[in-house]
Amino acid sequence: MADVLCIGGTGTVGRPVVDGLAARGVSVRCLTRSADRAGASDDGVRAADGAAAADGGVEFVLGDLEQPDTLGPALEGVSRMHLLTALHPREAELGIGAIDAAAEAGVERIVFHSAHRAHAAPHIPHFASKMEILATLETSGVPWVTIEPNHYFQNDLWLRRSLEAGVYPAPLGAVGLHRVDVRDIADATVNALLDDGHAGIRYPVVGPELLASEDVARVWSDHLDREIEYVGDDLDAWEARAGRRLPDWLVRDLRVMSEHFLSDGLIATEEDFATMSHVLGHAPRVFDDFVAETVAAWSGGGAS
Numbered sequence: 001m002a003d004v005l006c007i008g009g010t011g012t013v014g015r016p017v018v019d020g021l022a023a024r025g026v027s028v029r030c031l032t033r034s035a036d037r038a039g040a041s042d043d044g045v046r047a048a049d050g051a052a053a054a055d056g057g058v059e060f061v062l063g064d065l066e067q068p069d070t071l072g073p074a075l076e077g078v079s080r081m082h083l084l085t086a087l088h089p090r091e092a093e094l095g096i097g098a099i100d101a102a103a104e105a106g107v108e109r110i111v112f113h114s115a116h117r118a119h120a121a122p123h124i125p126h127f128a129s130k131m132e133i134l135a136t137l138e139t140s141g142v143p144w145v146t147i148e149p150n151h152y153f154q155n156d157l158w159l160r161r162s163l164e165a166g167v168y169p170a171p172l173g174a175v176g177l178h179r180v181d182v183r184d185i186a187d188a189t190v191n192a193l194l195d196d197g198h199a200g201i202r203y204p205v206v207g208p209e210l211l212a213s214e215d216v217a218r219v220w221s222d223h224l225d226r227e228i229e230y231v232g233d234d235l236d237a238w239e240a241r242a243g244r245r246l247p248d249w250l251v252r253d254l255r256v257m258s259e260h261f262l263s264d265g266l267i268a269t270e271e272d273f274a275t276m277s278h279v280l281g282h283a284p285r286v287f288d289d290f291v292a293e294t295v296a297a298w299s300g301g302g303a304s
Protein backbone atom coordinates (compact mmCIF):
# COMPACT_ATOMS: atom_id res chain seq x y z
CA MET A 1 0.00 0.00 0.00
CA ALA A 2 1.42 3.40 -0.95
CA ASP A 3 0.65 6.85 0.48
CA VAL A 4 1.62 8.87 -2.59
CA LEU A 5 1.38 8.13 -6.33
CA CYS A 6 4.05 9.96 -8.32
CA ILE A 7 3.25 10.49 -11.99
CA GLY A 8 6.51 11.55 -13.61
CA GLY A 9 8.45 10.09 -10.68
CA THR A 10 11.19 8.61 -12.87
CA GLY A 11 12.16 11.93 -14.51
CA THR A 12 14.36 14.94 -13.74
CA VAL A 13 12.10 16.43 -11.07
CA GLY A 14 10.30 13.24 -10.09
CA ARG A 15 13.39 11.34 -8.98
CA PRO A 16 14.38 13.81 -6.24
CA VAL A 17 10.69 14.12 -5.27
CA VAL A 18 10.51 10.35 -4.74
CA ASP A 19 13.78 10.40 -2.79
CA GLY A 20 12.53 13.27 -0.64
CA LEU A 21 9.26 11.48 0.14
CA ALA A 22 11.06 8.25 0.98
CA ALA A 23 13.47 10.19 3.23
CA ARG A 24 10.43 11.39 5.20
CA GLY A 25 9.28 7.81 5.68
CA VAL A 26 6.44 7.92 3.17
CA SER A 27 5.68 4.94 0.97
CA VAL A 28 5.69 5.95 -2.68
CA ARG A 29 4.31 4.39 -5.83
CA CYS A 30 5.81 5.54 -9.13
CA LEU A 31 3.92 5.20 -12.36
CA THR A 32 6.15 4.32 -15.30
CA ARG A 33 5.66 3.25 -18.91
CA SER A 34 8.74 1.05 -18.62
CA ALA A 35 7.95 -2.63 -18.13
CA ASP A 36 11.55 -3.16 -16.99
CA ARG A 37 11.26 -0.55 -14.25
CA ALA A 38 7.81 -1.72 -13.20
CA GLY A 39 8.95 -5.32 -13.07
CA ALA A 40 12.09 -4.80 -11.01
CA SER A 41 13.03 -2.72 -8.02
CA ASP A 42 16.42 -0.98 -7.91
CA ASP A 43 17.99 -4.04 -6.34
CA GLY A 44 16.72 -6.19 -9.20
CA VAL A 45 13.96 -8.03 -7.34
CA ARG A 46 11.16 -8.90 -9.76
CA ALA A 47 7.49 -8.78 -8.86
CA ALA A 48 5.20 -11.49 -10.15
CA ASP A 49 2.93 -10.87 -13.11
CA GLY A 50 3.15 -7.10 -13.48
CA ALA A 51 2.37 -6.45 -9.82
CA ALA A 52 4.05 -3.42 -8.30
CA ALA A 53 7.64 -4.06 -7.25
CA ALA A 54 8.56 -2.96 -3.75
CA ASP A 55 11.84 -1.14 -3.14
CA GLY A 56 12.02 -0.27 0.54
CA GLY A 57 9.18 2.27 0.46
CA VAL A 58 9.26 2.93 -3.31
CA GLU A 59 7.34 0.73 -5.73
CA PHE A 60 7.09 1.05 -9.50
CA VAL A 61 3.90 0.26 -11.31
CA LEU A 62 3.30 -0.02 -15.02
CA GLY A 63 0.97 2.68 -16.36
CA ASP A 64 0.55 5.34 -18.99
CA LEU A 65 -1.48 8.54 -19.05
CA GLU A 66 -2.30 7.64 -22.65
CA GLN A 67 -4.01 4.49 -21.33
CA PRO A 68 -6.42 5.82 -18.69
CA ASP A 69 -7.43 2.28 -17.70
CA THR A 70 -4.01 1.86 -16.10
CA LEU A 71 -4.62 4.73 -13.65
CA GLY A 72 -7.33 3.18 -11.44
CA PRO A 73 -5.15 0.28 -10.25
CA ALA A 74 -2.18 2.63 -9.76
CA LEU A 75 -4.31 4.89 -7.55
CA GLU A 76 -5.65 2.11 -5.35
CA GLY A 77 -5.13 2.96 -1.67
CA VAL A 78 -3.29 6.21 -2.42
CA SER A 79 -4.21 9.41 -0.54
CA ARG A 80 -2.00 11.93 -2.43
CA MET A 81 -0.82 12.32 -5.98
CA HIS A 82 2.07 14.23 -7.53
CA LEU A 83 1.08 15.02 -11.10
CA LEU A 84 3.90 15.92 -13.47
CA THR A 85 2.82 15.87 -17.10
CA ALA A 86 5.58 15.44 -19.66
CA LEU A 87 5.61 17.61 -22.78
CA HIS A 88 3.10 16.02 -25.16
CA PRO A 89 0.85 17.33 -27.97
CA ARG A 90 -2.14 16.26 -25.83
CA GLU A 91 -0.64 17.24 -22.46
CA ALA A 92 -3.82 18.95 -21.22
CA GLU A 93 -6.03 15.97 -22.06
CA LEU A 94 -3.62 13.55 -20.34
CA GLY A 95 -3.32 15.72 -17.23
CA ILE A 96 -7.09 16.14 -17.00
CA GLY A 97 -7.51 12.36 -17.32
CA ALA A 98 -5.21 11.87 -14.33
CA ILE A 99 -7.19 14.38 -12.24
CA ASP A 100 -10.47 12.67 -13.13
CA ALA A 101 -9.03 9.29 -12.17
CA ALA A 102 -7.68 10.66 -8.87
CA ALA A 103 -11.03 12.26 -7.99
CA GLU A 104 -12.78 8.97 -8.79
CA ALA A 105 -10.32 7.07 -6.58
CA GLY A 106 -10.89 9.40 -3.62
CA VAL A 107 -7.43 11.00 -3.59
CA GLU A 108 -7.29 13.72 -0.93
CA ARG A 109 -4.58 16.00 -2.34
CA ILE A 110 -3.05 16.64 -5.76
CA VAL A 111 0.19 18.57 -6.21
CA PHE A 112 0.47 19.61 -9.83
CA HIS A 113 3.80 20.53 -11.47
CA SER A 114 3.11 23.56 -13.65
CA ALA A 115 5.45 26.33 -14.88
CA HIS A 116 6.34 29.78 -13.56
CA ARG A 117 4.13 32.54 -15.01
CA ALA A 118 2.36 30.11 -17.39
CA HIS A 119 -0.72 32.35 -17.06
CA ALA A 120 1.26 35.29 -18.51
CA ALA A 121 2.18 33.51 -21.75
CA PRO A 122 -0.73 31.29 -22.84
CA HIS A 123 0.44 31.54 -26.46
CA ILE A 124 3.15 28.99 -25.53
CA PRO A 125 1.34 25.68 -26.16
CA HIS A 126 2.66 23.80 -23.12
CA PHE A 127 2.00 26.81 -20.86
CA ALA A 128 -1.59 26.83 -22.14
CA SER A 129 -1.83 23.12 -21.31
CA LYS A 130 -0.77 23.84 -17.73
CA MET A 131 -3.55 26.44 -17.39
CA GLU A 132 -6.16 24.02 -18.78
CA ILE A 133 -5.08 21.40 -16.27
CA LEU A 134 -5.22 23.98 -13.46
CA ALA A 135 -8.77 24.96 -14.48
CA THR A 136 -9.81 21.30 -14.12
CA LEU A 137 -8.05 21.00 -10.76
CA GLU A 138 -9.90 24.04 -9.46
CA THR A 139 -13.26 22.42 -10.14
CA SER A 140 -12.26 18.84 -9.32
CA GLY A 141 -13.32 18.94 -5.69
CA VAL A 142 -9.91 17.54 -4.73
CA PRO A 143 -7.71 19.84 -2.60
CA TRP A 144 -4.77 20.92 -4.76
CA VAL A 145 -1.48 22.81 -4.74
CA THR A 146 0.57 23.88 -7.76
CA ILE A 147 4.35 24.07 -7.95
CA GLU A 148 5.29 26.56 -10.68
CA PRO A 149 9.02 26.37 -11.39
CA ASN A 150 11.19 28.65 -13.44
CA HIS A 151 13.70 27.23 -15.98
CA TYR A 152 15.75 24.43 -14.36
CA PHE A 153 19.52 24.80 -13.78
CA GLN A 154 19.66 21.10 -14.67
CA ASN A 155 18.58 21.81 -18.28
CA ASP A 156 22.25 22.73 -18.76
CA LEU A 157 23.28 19.11 -18.14
CA TRP A 158 22.13 18.46 -21.73
CA LEU A 159 24.65 21.02 -22.98
CA ARG A 160 27.83 19.30 -21.83
CA ARG A 161 29.21 18.69 -25.33
CA SER A 162 28.61 22.28 -26.46
CA LEU A 163 30.05 23.69 -23.25
CA GLU A 164 33.15 21.56 -23.62
CA ALA A 165 33.45 22.98 -27.16
CA GLY A 166 33.27 26.54 -25.76
CA VAL A 167 29.66 27.39 -26.64
CA TYR A 168 26.45 28.00 -24.63
CA PRO A 169 23.66 27.34 -27.17
CA ALA A 170 20.37 27.46 -25.21
CA PRO A 171 18.21 30.51 -26.10
CA LEU A 172 17.93 32.37 -22.79
CA GLY A 173 18.30 35.96 -24.02
CA ALA A 174 19.47 39.17 -22.41
CA VAL A 175 16.42 39.95 -20.22
CA GLY A 176 17.03 37.08 -17.82
CA LEU A 177 15.30 34.26 -15.95
CA HIS A 178 15.14 33.41 -12.26
CA ARG A 179 16.39 29.91 -13.03
CA VAL A 180 16.02 27.32 -10.27
CA ASP A 181 17.65 24.13 -8.99
CA VAL A 182 15.53 21.00 -9.44
CA ARG A 183 16.40 20.01 -5.85
CA ASP A 184 14.52 23.10 -4.63
CA ILE A 185 11.54 22.17 -6.81
CA ALA A 186 11.60 18.71 -5.23
CA ASP A 187 11.86 20.10 -1.69
CA ALA A 188 8.88 22.38 -2.29
CA THR A 189 6.89 19.53 -3.85
CA VAL A 190 7.54 17.16 -0.95
CA ASN A 191 6.48 19.81 1.56
CA ALA A 192 3.34 20.58 -0.46
CA LEU A 193 2.48 16.88 -0.57
CA LEU A 194 3.05 16.14 3.12
CA ASP A 195 2.52 19.31 5.16
CA ASP A 196 -0.68 21.16 6.02
CA GLY A 197 -1.57 24.72 5.08
CA HIS A 198 -0.84 24.67 1.34
CA ALA A 199 -4.26 23.88 -0.15
CA GLY A 200 -5.33 26.10 -3.04
CA ILE A 201 -1.97 27.90 -3.25
CA ARG A 202 -0.03 28.37 -6.50
CA TYR A 203 3.64 28.36 -5.51
CA PRO A 204 6.25 29.94 -7.77
CA VAL A 205 9.57 28.12 -7.31
CA VAL A 206 12.43 30.30 -8.51
CA GLY A 207 16.14 30.82 -8.05
CA PRO A 208 17.62 33.75 -6.13
CA GLU A 209 19.25 35.58 -9.06
CA LEU A 210 18.10 36.95 -12.38
CA LEU A 211 20.36 35.14 -14.86
CA ALA A 212 20.74 36.57 -18.35
CA SER A 213 22.51 34.59 -21.05
CA GLU A 214 25.79 36.43 -20.50
CA ASP A 215 25.68 35.69 -16.74
CA VAL A 216 25.11 32.00 -17.40
CA ALA A 217 27.96 31.84 -19.94
CA ARG A 218 30.27 33.69 -17.53
CA VAL A 219 29.58 31.26 -14.64
CA TRP A 220 30.32 28.30 -16.93
CA SER A 221 33.47 30.10 -18.19
CA ASP A 222 34.68 30.63 -14.62
CA HIS A 223 34.27 27.00 -13.61
CA LEU A 224 35.35 25.37 -16.87
CA ASP A 225 38.30 27.76 -16.96
CA ARG A 226 37.80 28.59 -20.62
CA GLU A 227 35.92 31.20 -22.65
CA ILE A 228 32.27 30.19 -23.22
CA GLU A 229 30.52 32.08 -26.00
CA TYR A 230 26.71 32.54 -25.81
CA VAL A 231 25.16 31.83 -29.24
CA GLY A 232 21.52 31.20 -28.27
CA ASP A 233 19.82 34.27 -29.74
CA ASP A 234 19.88 32.83 -33.29
CA LEU A 235 16.59 30.92 -33.11
CA ASP A 236 16.78 29.72 -36.72
CA ALA A 237 20.09 28.00 -35.96
CA TRP A 238 18.61 26.66 -32.68
CA GLU A 239 15.58 25.30 -34.58
CA ALA A 240 17.77 23.58 -37.19
CA ARG A 241 19.76 21.85 -34.43
CA ALA A 242 16.69 20.97 -32.31
CA GLY A 243 14.86 19.60 -35.37
CA ARG A 244 17.50 16.88 -35.71
CA ARG A 245 16.51 15.27 -32.40
CA LEU A 246 13.00 16.52 -31.46
CA PRO A 247 9.59 16.08 -33.16
CA ASP A 248 8.22 19.06 -35.13
CA TRP A 249 5.41 19.88 -32.68
CA LEU A 250 7.91 20.13 -29.82
CA VAL A 251 10.37 22.27 -31.79
CA ARG A 252 7.51 24.69 -32.61
CA ASP A 253 6.37 24.81 -28.97
CA LEU A 254 9.89 25.36 -27.60
CA ARG A 255 10.61 28.01 -30.25
CA VAL A 256 7.58 30.03 -29.12
CA MET A 257 8.83 29.70 -25.53
CA SER A 258 12.33 30.79 -26.54
CA GLU A 259 10.97 33.84 -28.39
CA HIS A 260 9.16 34.73 -25.16
CA PHE A 261 12.34 34.33 -23.10
CA LEU A 262 14.24 36.55 -25.55
CA SER A 263 11.59 39.31 -25.43
CA ASP A 264 10.35 39.10 -21.81
CA GLY A 265 12.63 36.79 -19.85
CA LEU A 266 11.01 34.85 -16.98
CA ILE A 267 11.22 37.14 -14.00
CA ALA A 268 10.15 36.58 -10.40
CA THR A 269 8.56 39.34 -8.33
CA GLU A 270 9.10 40.10 -4.63
CA GLU A 271 5.67 38.56 -4.06
CA ASP A 272 6.83 35.35 -5.78
CA PHE A 273 9.77 35.07 -3.35
CA ALA A 274 7.52 35.74 -0.35
CA THR A 275 4.99 33.12 -1.48
CA MET A 276 7.70 30.56 -2.21
CA SER A 277 9.22 30.93 1.26
CA HIS A 278 6.11 29.28 2.79
CA VAL A 279 6.73 26.02 0.96
CA LEU A 280 10.46 25.81 0.34
CA GLY A 281 11.65 26.03 3.94
CA HIS A 282 15.19 27.19 3.08
CA ALA A 283 16.97 29.68 0.82
CA PRO A 284 16.94 28.69 -2.85
CA ARG A 285 20.14 27.19 -4.24
CA VAL A 286 22.56 29.35 -6.24
CA PHE A 287 23.53 28.74 -9.90
CA ASP A 288 27.25 29.16 -9.21
CA ASP A 289 27.15 26.23 -6.73
CA PHE A 290 25.27 24.02 -9.21
CA VAL A 291 27.86 24.72 -11.92
CA ALA A 292 30.76 24.12 -9.52
CA GLU A 293 29.29 20.74 -8.49
CA THR A 294 28.55 19.80 -12.09
CA VAL A 295 32.03 20.63 -13.35
CA ALA A 296 33.53 18.65 -10.43
CA ALA A 297 31.31 15.67 -11.33
CA TRP A 298 32.20 15.92 -15.05
CA SER A 299 35.87 15.89 -14.19
CA GLY A 300 35.36 12.88 -11.92
CA GLY A 301 35.68 14.86 -8.69
CA GLY A 302 32.18 14.78 -7.19
CA ALA A 303 28.52 13.86 -7.44
CA SER A 304 26.37 15.33 -10.23
Ligand SMILES: NC(=O)c1ccc[n+]([C@@H]2O[C@H](COP(=O)([O-])OP(=O)(O)OC[C@H]3O[C@@H](n4cnc5c(N)ncnc54)[C@H](OP(=O)(O)O)[C@@H]3O)[C@@H](O)[C@H]2O)c1
Pocket residue numbers: 007008009010011012013014031032033034063064065066084085086087113114115116126148149150151152155
Ligand atom coordinates in the same frame (compact mmCIF):
# COMPACT_ATOMS: atom_id res chain seq x y z
N1 LIG B 1 12.66 22.06 -18.05
C1 LIG B 1 12.29 23.16 -17.41
O1 LIG B 1 13.08 24.09 -17.22
C2 LIG B 1 10.88 23.27 -16.90
C3 LIG B 1 10.51 24.40 -16.15
C4 LIG B 1 9.19 24.49 -15.68
C5 LIG B 1 8.28 23.47 -15.93
N2 LIG B 1 8.69 22.39 -16.66
C6 LIG B 1 7.70 21.32 -16.91
O2 LIG B 1 8.19 20.14 -16.30
C7 LIG B 1 7.67 19.01 -17.01
C8 LIG B 1 8.82 18.09 -17.35
O3 LIG B 1 9.40 17.65 -16.12
P1 LIG B 1 10.73 16.78 -16.10
O4 LIG B 1 11.82 17.58 -16.75
O5 LIG B 1 10.96 16.25 -14.73
O6 LIG B 1 10.31 15.59 -17.08
P2 LIG B 1 11.21 14.40 -17.67
O7 LIG B 1 12.55 14.34 -17.02
O8 LIG B 1 11.12 14.53 -19.16
O9 LIG B 1 10.40 13.12 -17.21
C9 LIG B 1 9.14 12.83 -17.75
C10 LIG B 1 8.41 11.92 -16.77
O10 LIG B 1 7.07 11.74 -17.23
C11 LIG B 1 6.80 10.36 -17.36
N3 LIG B 1 5.92 10.19 -18.51
C12 LIG B 1 6.14 10.62 -19.79
N4 LIG B 1 5.08 10.30 -20.57
C13 LIG B 1 4.20 9.65 -19.77
C14 LIG B 1 2.91 9.06 -19.97
N5 LIG B 1 2.33 9.05 -21.18
N6 LIG B 1 2.29 8.47 -18.93
C15 LIG B 1 2.87 8.46 -17.70
N7 LIG B 1 4.07 9.01 -17.43
C16 LIG B 1 4.73 9.58 -18.45
C17 LIG B 1 8.14 9.67 -17.52
O11 LIG B 1 8.05 8.37 -16.98
P3 LIG B 1 8.51 7.01 -17.75
O12 LIG B 1 9.43 7.40 -18.88
O13 LIG B 1 9.19 6.21 -16.67
O14 LIG B 1 7.23 6.41 -18.21
C18 LIG B 1 9.02 10.54 -16.62
O15 LIG B 1 8.90 10.13 -15.29
C19 LIG B 1 6.95 19.55 -18.23
O16 LIG B 1 5.57 19.64 -17.94
C20 LIG B 1 7.53 20.96 -18.38
O17 LIG B 1 6.63 21.87 -19.01
C21 LIG B 1 9.95 22.26 -17.14
